[in-house]
Amino acid sequence: MLxxxxxxxxFADGIRFIDRLARIADDMNHHPDIDVRYTKVTIMLSTxxxxxxxQADLRLAEKIEMVNGTGT
Numbered sequence: 155m156l157x158x159x160x161x162x163x164x165f166a167d168g169i170r171f172i173d174r175l176a177r178i179a180d181d182m183n184h185h186p187d188i189d190v191r192y193t194k195v196t197i198m199l200s201t202x203x204x205x206x207x208x209q210a211d212l213r214l215a216e217k218i219e220m221v222n223g224t225g226t
Contacts, residue, residue, distance in 0.1 A: 155200040156207060156215055160222055161193060168195045174221045182217075184210045 162168040172188060172195060179185045187198040197218060199211040 155198050156211055157196060157198045158215075158218075159194050159196040162195070163193065165193055168193055171195060171222065175218055178217050178221065179214065182210065182214055184214050186214065186218075 160168070160171065162171065168190060172190070175186070175188075175197070184201075187200075189196040189198070199215055200206060201208040201211055
């Protein structure tokens with residue numbers, strides 16, 4: 155599983171990040187596990203039916219990195 159935690163200044167900033175991420179995930183039909191803890195958002199990527207990390211996870215991870223901080 156690929157895991158990364160993003161820190162934001164405010165709770166609402168993290169939620170906006172999740173909203174942008176959710177649109178991308180829907181477009182890709184590949185959805186991460188998301189854990190929200192106040193100003194920290196942890197994203198976990200794994201293709202459950204494949205039993206591990208696939209190219210879909212790597213592509214989504216790249217898109218998540220582009221979304222973080224870009225305001226996309």
